Amino acid sequence: MKCASGKTGSYPDFETAIAAALRCSVNLGPLRCYECPECGQWHLTRRKQWVER
Numbered sequence: 001m002k003c004a005s006g007k008t009g010s011y012p013d014f015e016t017a018i019a020a021a022l023r024c025s026v027n028l029g030p031l032r033c034y035e036c037p038e039c040g041q042w043h044l045t046r047r048k049q050w051v052e053r
């Protein structure tokens with residue numbers, strides 16, 4: 001299911017998201033993950049703050 005917020009990668013739980021974040025961090029630098037209020041899944045973000053917008 002695609003997220004209404006328009007984010008690309010989504011993950012079903014924290015463990016999956018953090019694993020993906022660590023994997024991507026090798027190339028992209030530090031990433032954070034957060035639970036999406038739109039779809040209830042987890043996304044990755046490069047923002048320094050946990051809170052969006």
Ligand SMILES: [Zn+2]
Binds near residue numbers: 003037039043
């Ligand atoms: Zn979402």
